[in-house]
Amino acid sequence: xxxxxxxxxxxxxxxxxxxxxxxxxxxxxxxxxxxxxxxxxxxxxxxxxxxxxxxxxxxxxxxxxxxxxx
Numbered sequence: 001x002x003x004x005x006x007x008x009x010x011x012x013x014x015x016x017x018x019x020x021x022x023x024x025x026x027x028x029x030x031x032x033x034x035x036x037x038x039x040x041x042x043x044x045x046x047x048x049x050x051x052x053x054x055x056x057x058x059x060x061x062x063x064x065x066x067x068x069x070x
Contacts, residue, residue, distance in 0.1 A: 017070065025066050027059035038064065 030050035033043035046060040 022069050023066050024069050025061040025063060028062040028065070029059050030057065032062070033060070036064075040064075 028043075030047050033039070033047045036043060040063055042060055043062065046057065049055060050057050
């Protein structure tokens, strides 16, 4: 079946960017938190949790490495 005649090119609407800024943070491990010059509550809580025997962690977002992405 042939496409219908007389139709023009389909134009997609552009997405509106959000007015709210987006940020990203690096994931750091307990070794980084232990030598940090400005310790935060989240990092200290993670450091305490990782000091327990058998603890397995995947890191914690560091507020000091926050960057704007848009």
